[in-house]
Amino acid sequence: MRMKGGWSTREIADFAGTTVKTVRHYHRIGLLKEPGRGANGYKKYGIQHLLRLMRIRRLAELGVALSDIAAVQESPESAEQTLRALDAELAAGIERQQRMRAELASILRNPVLAETAPGFEDHADGMNDLERAFVLLTSRIFEPGAMDVMRDLTAEPRSEAAAEFGELSDDATDETRQDLAERYAVEIKRDMDDHPALRKAVDKVQAGGDPQTQPVLLHAVVELLNKAQIDVLQRANTIIYPESER
Incomplete structure (x- = not known):
């Protein structure tokens, strides 16, 4: 790079390790003053322009936003x-x-953790695929307080009713479904009564939920559960929310 009464935009950009396009952008936003022009009409940059450009590049490479560089260079406090x-x-x-x-x-x-909602990692191995799926979905729907309750409940041993629900097959008899629904409803209602945050979340779903997220739960129920399990949930829901309370 030779001094010829001033450097061209290309020369100053090359020396500073940047591009002509970048130099011109700095001119447009007022970060680098444009130099005068020679008799040939081309810009003639001097040492102060070069130093200014290199200092701008130094700060930009450190992550300082272009909009902050002028203030940084002009004020020690800034x-x-x-x-x-x-x-x-x-x-x-x-x-x-x-x-x-x-x-x-x-x-x-433990690859199964990739399928587990944040905060439930310690309980992932104790959950089945169905439980992990619903917890992952509800983590984007329920408030943090409700998820805290679910995490605490997940840490407890799976109840007999919950275990039966997870293993329920489509050929379950009507008597089996009703018996399970009644026992499952008692457990669900007890958990809701003991944990207001969970009741609030479930009540919101029961009332129609958020129109943006409610369809997600409905699709999950239809696609992840078999007909017998859906039937048991409907029966349990009727027990927990009798017609007189709707």
Whole structure:
């Protein structure tokens, strides 16, 4: 790069390790002042332009937003505030990546965790495929308080009624379905009575739910459960929410 009464845009861009397009963009946004032009009409950049460009590139490579660079260069107070904010953002990003790596390591050890809702990892092995699927779906529908309750309930041994429901086959007799529905309804109602956050979530679903998410649960019930299980849920629902209370 030789001094010839000033450098061209291409020369200054090459030396600073950037592109002509980038230099022109800095001109447009007022970050880099345009130099004068020579007799041939071409821009003539001097050492101050080059230093300014290199300092802009330095800050940009560190992650400083272009909209903040002028303030950083002009005010020590602004520089410290902006750089500290950037440092905090980078620290949060590193923490997130470390957390993601830890989760990936856990999934590599136990692939079933990839199918498990966040926060339920410790209970994944104790849940069957159906339970994991519904917990994963409801994690995007229920409020955090309701999910906390579900996590606590999941940690408890599966009840006899819940186990029977999971294994219920389509050829279950009407008597078997009704007996299971009555016992299952007692357990569901007890859990709801003991945990207001869960009752609030279930009551909302019973009342029609969120029009954006309710169809998800309905499709899940139809596609993941067999006809006997759906029948048992309908019977249990009738017991928990009798006509007089609707």
